[in-house]
Structures are given as C-alpha cells and as structure tokens.
Amino acid sequence: MAVPDEPETDPITDYLLNTFRNIARGRRFISSMAGAFPLPLAAREISDWLEAHPPAMSRREIDEVVYTLDALCLEADEESKS
Template sequence: MPEPERNPVSDEIEGCYMGVARMRRYSEGIPLPLSLIEIEQYLQRHPTVIDRDEFDAGIYAIDEIVLQHFKEKMSE
C-alpha cells in the first residue's frame, strides 16, 4: 500500500498525539480511550492554530487505531 501524502496539519496532529497520549488513563492496566480532558490539558500547555474540531477528530482517529492495535496484540 502506498504511503499517504503528508501535509503540515496531519504531521502536527500526529506529533501532538504523542503528547496527549502521555496523559492517557488506564483501568486495571487497560488503556482507556482519550477524552476531551486529556486533549484540553495538552492544549493548555501547547496551543495550536489547527481548527479545534479537526484537531480533536485527528487525535480520536489516531487513538482508535492505537487502541485497536492494542486489542489485537492482547488477543494473540
């Protein structure tokens, strides 16, 4: 599968995801989906010019992929 085209907005959201994910909460060792709380805490320290709806959607989309990967690893 060819690599998707990169753009500055998706690159920034991807980079920010790592910071937001560091604030992830866990329940009994299982990662919980990121919430607005973690995103807002991150943005208080690291503001962005990206539209907030687009930023949130990007963070949630990446998080969904990461959590799906975690679930697959746990079921092996």
C-alpha cells in the same frame, strides 16, 4: 524483511501526529487483577495539552484526528493481545 522508509509528511500531518503522541502520554489506565488496560483519550486530556500548547488549527479538526488515531491505537493494542 527490510523496514520500509517512513512516508513523507507535510507540516500539518507532523503537527497532528506530534499532538496525538503528546496527548497520549497522559493516557489513563484502569488496573485490575487481570492487568492494566488503557482507557480511550478524553476531551480533558486534549484540552489540557491544548491549553499549554496553543493549537495551530481548529479544535474540531484536532479532536477528529486525535479520536480517530486513538481508536486505531486501542484497536491495534486489543488485536495484539488476541
């Protein structure tokens, strides 16, 4: 199966995806005897990133996108374990 080309994006989408990727690098995990499990991103992780890298848009918009992408990623991770 051929890998499809990535869809074209605009600068705002690029900014939001890049912001999510960098915030997610600071994700916390909980460890137990069963393994390590990712925790949802918290407002603190978003704030830490945005303090170091001033946002190009409103915090409300960034939060909405980051939390939505995070939920999708955690859901996909959970499905891959099933």
